[in-house]
Amino acid sequence: MSAVRTVLGDVPATELGITNAHDHLFFRSARLPGQELDDPDAALAELRAFGELGGGTVVQWTPRGLGRRLTELAEVSRAAGVRVVAATGLHQAAHYRPERPAGEPARLAELFIADLTTAPVRAGLIKVAGDFHGLSPHARRVMTAxxxxxxATGAPIAVHLELGTGALDVLDLLCGRLAVPPHRVILGHLSRSPDTGAQRELAGSGAFLAFDGPSRAHHATDWRLLDQLTALAEAGYADRILIGGDTTTAAARAASGxxxxxxxxxxxxxxxxxxELGTAFTEQVFTGNPARAFAADWR
Structure with a gap:
C-alpha cells in the first residue's frame, strides 16, 4: 500500500497537508560545534509554531549518527499534532568523527533497512550526500547502500548536494548504475546553485527538486528563488518542486533562536x-508534490 512512513506510523499521502519538505528538529554535527539542535522543548516550540500556521508535516533529513533523537522526535510530533518523517542514511564523512568509518555497502544497507522496517520509531526516507561537483568514495559507498x-523497501532517497552541485553525477550513479527510479530521488539544495538551465535538465529526468534553506544567511537563496521556480513552472516542471527550511542550527530557529x-x-x-505564481502553484508544491515524493509502496 502506498503511504508515507511517519514517526507515528504510516499515513495516506493525502493526509500530509502543507509540508516542509526538508528541515531538522534534532541535529548535531562535528562541523557545527555549539549549534546543536538537541533541546526537545525547543523542537516542540518550533514544530508547534509551524503547525499553528497551518503546517501539517515536517520531513527531517537528519541521518544516522547526527542526533536524530527518534524517540523524542515521535514525542514532539504527537505533542504538536504535526506529522514528522524521519531519515536513515549517512551524511558526508566530514560531519562525523574520524573514528566512525562508513562501513561497506551491504552492512550499511542492513542498518538502513532496519531503520525503515523494524525499528521502534521508523524512518521514512534515506538521506545521502554528494560532494562539491562530484562524489567521494564515501558518498559512493553510502549511495550504493x-x-x-x-x-528492498521502496523508500525514497533524499540527496544533500554540496552547494547545489554534482546532481548529474548523483543521478548517473543512483538512477543509472544502481537502477533507482528517478521519481524516487529528491535532490536537495538546488537553490544554492541557481542555474535554471541545469535545474530544468534535472527536472526533466523525473527527480524531485528541493529548494531549501531560507534560514541560511550565507547562501543566496530567497532573492533568486522566485526566478528559479518561475523558470521551472514555465517549462512545465511545477510538479517536480519541493520547498523546505533546512534549519540546522539553534540560532536559526524562530521559536528560540x-x-x-x-x-x-x-x-x-x-x-x-x-x-507571484498563484495559489494552484503553492498548493502543488507544498501539498501535492510532497504527497507523491515521500509516499512509497512499502515492502
Whole structure:
C-alpha cells in the first residue's frame, strides 16, 4: 500500500497537508560545534509554531549518527499534532568523527533497512550526500547502500548536494548504475546553485527538486528563488518542486533562536509565492508534490 512512513506510523499521502519538505528538529554535527539542535522543548516550540500556521508535516533529513533523537522526535510530533518523517542514511564523512568509518555497502544497507522496517520509531526516507561537483568514495559507498535499501523497501532517497552541485553525477550513479527510479530521488539544495538551465535538465529526468534553506544567511537563496521556480513552472516542471527550511542550527530557529526557522515558510514565503505564481502553484508544491515524493509502496 502506498503511504508515507511517519514517526507515528504510516499515513495516506493525502493526509500530509502543507509540508516542509526538508528541515531538522534534532541535529548535531562535528562541523557545527555549539549549534546543536538537541533541546526537545525547543523542537516542540518550533514544530508547534509551524503547525499553528497551518503546517501539517515536517520531513527531517537528519541521518544516522547526527542526533536524530527518534524517540523524542515521535514525542514532539504527537505533542504538536504535526506529522514528522524521519531519515536513515549517512551524511558526508566530514560531519562525523574520524573514528566512525562508513562501513561497506551491504552492512550499511542492513542498518538502513532496519531503520525503515523494524525499528521502534521508523524512518521514512534515506538521506545521502554528494560532494562539491562530484562524489567521494564515501558518498559512493553510502549511495550504493541507499540504493540497496530502496530496492528492498521502496523508500525514497533524499540527496544533500554540496552547494547545489554534482546532481548529474548523483543521478548517473543512483538512477543509472544502481537502477533507482528517478521519481524516487529528491535532490536537495538546488537553490544554492541557481542555474535554471541545469535545474530544468534535472527536472526533466523525473527527480524531485528541493529548494531549501531560507534560514541560511550565507547562501543566496530567497532573492533568486522566485526566478528559479518561475523558470521551472514555465517549462512545465511545477510538479517536480519541493520547498523546505533546512534549519540546522539553534540560532536559526524562530521559536528560540531569532529565526527565521520553520514558520517563515508559511508566514512569508508561501504568501509571496501565491501572489507571484498563484495559489494552484503553492498548493502543488507544498501539498501535492510532497504527497507523491515521500509516499512509497512499502515492502
Amino acid at each position: 541507499a540504493a540497496q535499501a530502496h530496492h 531569532g529565526g527565521p526557522g520553520m514558520p517563515y515558510l508559511l508566514r512569508r514565503l508561501l504568501p509571496r509565492l501565491a501572489a
